[in-house]
Amino acid sequence: MNALAQIGAVIGLNLQSLPQRFWMSAATVIAVALAVGVMLAFQSISAGFQATVRGSGSTEIAVISREGSGGSELNSAVSLDEMRILSGAPGVKLGPDGAPQMSGELYVIVDGRRKSGPEKVNLPLRGVGAAAAGFRDGFTITQGRMLQFGANELIVGEGVLEEFTGFEIGSVVRLGDADWNVVGAFTAPATVFDSEIWGDGAIVQNVFDRQGSVQTVRLRLDGPEGLQKLTDYVAADSRFNVIVETEADFFADQGGAVGFLAVVGTVLGVIMGIGSLAGALNTMFASVSARTREIATLRTIGFGGLSAFAGTFVESIVLALLGGLLGVGGAFLLFNGLTASTLGAGFTQVVFAFKVTPDSVVQGVGLALIIGVLGGLAPGLRAARAPLLAVNAA
Amino acid sequence: MGVLVDLNGVSKSFKRGGQAISIFDGLSMQIEDGDFIAIMGPSGSGKSTLLNMLGGIDRPSAGAITFRDERVDNKSEGAMAKFRARNIGFIFQFYNLMPTLSAARNVELPLLLTKLSGGERKKRVKTALELVQLSDRAHHKPRALSGGQQQRVAIARAIVSDPAMLLADEPTGDLDRKTADEILGLMQTLNRSLGKTIVMVTHDPAAARFAKRELHLDKGRFEERLSG
Numbered sequence: 227m228n229a230l231a232q233i234g235a236v237i238g239l240n241l242q243s244l245p246q247r248f249w250m251s252a253a254t255v256i257a258v259a260l261a262v263g264v265m266l267a268f269q270s271i272s273a274g275f276q277a278t279v280r281g282s283g284s285t286e287i288a289v290i291s292r293e294g295s296g297g298s299e300l301n302s303a304v305s306l307d308e309m310r311i312l313s314g315a316p317g318v319k320l321g322p323d324g325a326p327q328m329s330g331e332l333y334v335i336v337d338g339r340r341k342s343g344p345e346k347v348n349l350p351l352r353g354v355g356a357a358a359a360g361f362r363d364g365f366t367i368t369q370g371r372m373l374q375f376g377a378n379e380l381i382v383g384e385g386v387l388e389e390f391t392g393f394e395i396g397s398v399v400r401l402g403d404a405d406w407n408v409v410g411a412f413t414a415p416a417t418v419f420d421s422e423i424w425g426d427g428a429i430v431q432n433v434f435d436r437q438g439s440v441q442t443v444r445l446r447l448d449g450p451e452g453l454q455k456l457t458d459y460v461a462a463d464s465r466f467n468v469i470v471e472t473e474a475d476f477f478a479d480q481g482g483a484v485g486f487l488a489v490v491g492t493v494l495g496v497i498m499g500i501g502s503l504a505g506a507l508n509t510m511f512a513s514v515s516a517r518t519r520e521i522a523t524l525r526t527i528g529f530g531g532l533s534a535f536a537g538t539f540v541e542s543i544v545l546a547l548l549g550g551l552l553g554v555g556g557a558f559l560l561f562n563g564l565t566a567s568t569l570g571a572g573f574t575q576v577v578f579a580f581k582v583t584p585d586s587v588v589q590g591v592g593l594a595l596i597i598g599v600l601g602g603l604a605p606g607l608r609a610a611r612a613p614l615l616a617v618n619a620a
Numbered sequence: 621m622g623v624l625v626d627l628n629g630v631s632k633s634f635k636r637g638g639q640a641i642s643i644f645d646g647l648s649m650q651i652e653d654g655d656f657i658a659i660m661g662p663s664g665s666g667k668s669t670l671l672n673m674l675g676g677i678d679r680p681s682a683g684a685i686t687f688r689d690e691r692v693d694n695k696s697e698g699a700m701a702k703f704r705a706r707n708i709g710f711i712f713q714f715y716n717l718m719p720t721l722s723a724a725r726n727v728e729l730p731l732l733l734t735k736l737s738g739g740e741r742k743k744r745v746k747t748a749l750e751l752v753q754l755s756d757r758a759h760h761k762p763r764a765l766s767g768g769q770q771q772r773v774a775i776a777r778a779i780v781s782d783p784a785m786l787l788a789d790e791p792t793g794d795l796d797r798k799t800a801d802e803i804l805g806l807m808q809t810l811n812r813s814l815g816k817t818i819v820m821v822t823h824d825p826a827a828a829r830f831a832k833r834e835l836h837l838d839k840g841r842f843e844e845r846l847s848g
Binding site for chain 2: 242
């Protein structure tokens, strides 16, 4: 007996007869696709946000923030005295001029408006010095020009230009009690900085009444041991009330805020998956029921119960996988690369791109496979046990 | 000619509403190699049940069925499936063809249970379709064939693996008289020319006349008449 040929023939029969149950099969495919699609949509939001936030940090840069600020630049303050002492700290890379590479930065919230709606949202205005751009990998002026220090000029991230209105190059915006000219746009690709507005740090200090302090200090480390040397130095000096960490670690914790979306997506996907499982079971039982005489005929001819089981089981898996692939494809086309903004750790908007990751795809196809397997088991067993006497049914 | 099938004291009963209903009790008969038997009888006399037991798709409640001196009624499901595949060809009233397969693929189905190569299978399918005079319809699907043509395909499927016995349950019950006679003539040819043993259940006396023997089953007993 050629068991594989038997099984192959019955699987072929099942799949060829799918058009006879087109709408019911299509409903199962669509139900699975929706379950997988919803799961991937939520996961793509979470993955995209986390990739943006976590991708913003470098391990070669130390961020100094106030102890107890909870990793939020908004809550942090580093006094200019502390900044001055830090300029002599060990572990910090020196520039060509022999000065330590450091950037004291202010971080304040200003109002913005989405292009998609009239409501006001928080946007981050970063007060920077000339060194700030050098601390962002891939920093490029994409339109207009770099701001001129000493003037009320702004440059805006590409994400801000894309998602928010009023910051077009050449426009004048009122932030704090001052008017600012938007003179350029910049990108620091796939980082939170793309969602920021930058102005001269000294002017931001004045306009927003933040004299005497910055909020964070960035220092470029002189090597792998740089962070430890810097940490030891700060720990040994009681005048400091700050935390020293790499920029990568500083941002690592901030992705968690949207991380729950991945969980929500998975839970929703599983709940919808259970619904699709019911649909798959219904479809497959209907398939067995409609084909009982065919199955009984094959078994009467001498085909084994295993081949009858395999035919139904594989049909279920094929339908579910079709649904899974449709869900993955749909999620990829609809969501991957789609940009949106949401509230980041600093209560400001972070513009990010949705990301359908390979892990999500594997999970989506896995969910479809589970639905197919569970949806095919019981109907497959029913097919294997189809009464031979059904062969005489009219 | 030897004895192909021996039924010895075969009984069949089933339970309905907690009550045992007997279809037949202690039935015995022998089927010779090369026989063509028509089993007739009123509805509910157990004709089809008997045919199902001969074909190994139903089992007796008591008694024994031997096929070429080998007891078959007590075989396991798997062994019974192999027995059917090797020895029995089935012809059904409603043809029971797979609607999505061509005539040739339908005929090939029993050969998938053998170790024959693809080429050998094709050759056998071609021969079987020639025998039933449907070579020109090999690639047609059942819905493109008339009832008579579908039954011819079913007969080709039944004989393609060269089984010792063909079992036909009302093979012309769904056909007009002329087509029915053609099908019965074909079955007669298979019996006379190829020596196929055929057991046919029918209500139709005209159909029964194509057989060598008529057995009338009534109230659990056989009454034999010669025909043909």
